[in-house]
Amino acid sequence: MERKLAESNDKEALIKRLKRIEGQVKGIQNMIEEERYCVDILVQISAIRSAINKVGTIVLENHIKGCVSHTIKSGNEEVTEDVINELMGTITKFTK
Template identity: 50%
Template structure:
């Protein structure tokens, strides 16, 4: 359950993910139609970049609200969770 209740952000994330979903369908179609590999790879790079943007926005909200609330409540274990999440994101 998320700690933040920002419906504007929920809508922004949903809109971004809908666009990414469309990009992925387009990539699939390109592969099926035999489009030049470099063009497909460029579209994949674009989709990955868009997904990274979603992750960054979600990470910001997670840190500003979820993590902050848990630290205030005295749960220092959440720092380890956050570090693991950031390391996972950096390794992709």
């Protein structure tokens, strides 16, 4: 099984989202340097968490629909079990 970002992921859209997140992080850095109101900073941190979770959800969804689905359809029970175990571990890490 090939281990790279599936073609079904819109790489450019993901990169665009990540660049937006990068800008938000730089904005928070500026807010702290300017000693802005704590609540405003926390709101921006919450927005970043939401945005990064969305990126993760997109990648996870495409992984399931691509890599995992392909492996299950291959019919190799041993490999399928390994991929499902890997998926469960990944979901556990992602949802922490």
